[in-house]
Amino acid sequence: MTLQAYQDIFCRMIASSDYRARLIENPATVFEQHDLSDRERRRLTAMADHPGMRVNTAIHRANRLTPLDQTLPFTCFLLGQRLGPLLDRYWHGNPTENLQLPAECVRFADFLAAEMEAGRLLDPIVGEVLAFERACTELRFYTEQELRLQAGAAGRLPPQVRVLRFQHDPERLLNALSELQPPPPDLAEGEFHLAIDARSAEPVFRLLDRRSAAALLGRQARAGWCAGSGSPGTKDSGWCPR
Structure with a gap:
């Protein structure tokens, strides 16, 4: 056998x-x-x-969807009717379930990134929101040491701080998604940088101007927070998955 x-x-x-x-x-x-x-x-x-196999499949799918709904809710919402076929392909390629929230989040995020790179999923907003939710999940569940190892020697920021690049206004975009509303049709496009500081109990979000973003990401980055840069910090505003 x-x-x-x-x-x-x-x-x-x-x-x-x-x-x-x-x-x-x-x-x-x-x-x-x-x-x-x-x-x-x-x-x-x-x-x-x-006949009981259909019940097993339904339970299995519910169990596998739960970690994704808890860590990538905005991404799943944006995908809409595209989510079903994507999940079928993902589950076919990854038949074993992983109920650890960060592990399943990273695995599905990697799958979606590969779909976008291959041209099978064309949606820049999905890519931006996926990167945001993945960062939030990693900052929430990984230890400082794990985050430090992940950043490697090239990491210029504190391990619990991320700066994400958006091509669409992240404030209006994430506010709409937090209300389960689609992205506004007049969503501004450009180059935006959103900083996430998870060094305290509640994450702080801050929009950075170009100069502040360059300072944080470039050689001028300091070990601490770039005080006074960008818009005022906003504590957990319902953007981060829970």
């Missing part, structure tokens, strides 16, 4: 109704790449056709 192959097929049947349908229609095509006994093949084929 090849337990790993058996478990892999069983997990894929739960994760993907399409995979299960292919197995029912043509089991030989699915099984030919695995070293399975005749008994194992019969068991898997019978389980694939069992």
Whole structure:
């Protein structure tokens, strides 16, 4: 018995109704790449056709969607009807679930980034919001040491501080999304920099002017906060995922 192959097929049947349908229609095509006994093949084929598998799939999807809804809510909202097909592809390529919020957030964010790089997902606002929510999740869950290691030797900012670049007004954009409203049609475009300071109990958000952003990101960056730069800091305004 090849337990790993058996478990892999069983997990894929739960994760993907399409995979299960292919197995029912043509089991030989699915099984030919695995070293399975005749008994194992019969068991898997019978389980694939069992009505209870649909319930398993529904529960599995709910469990897998929960970490994404908690860490990337704005991204999921922006994707709208595109989310379903994207999740199908993501879950097909990643059949095993990871209920650790930051780990699943990073894995799905990497998947979406690859989709955008390949030209299968064309939406610059989604890319900006995805980077924002990923940063918020990392700042919330990672320790200072983990953040420091992630930044590496090139990190000029304190590990709990991030400066994100937007091509659309982040204040109006994030305010709209926090109210579950689509981005305003007249959303200003340009070069914007949003700083997130998570060194205190509540994150502080600050829009930076170009000079302040250059100072923080360039050689003039200091170990502390660039006092007085940009717009006044705003404590947690409902932007960060909880």
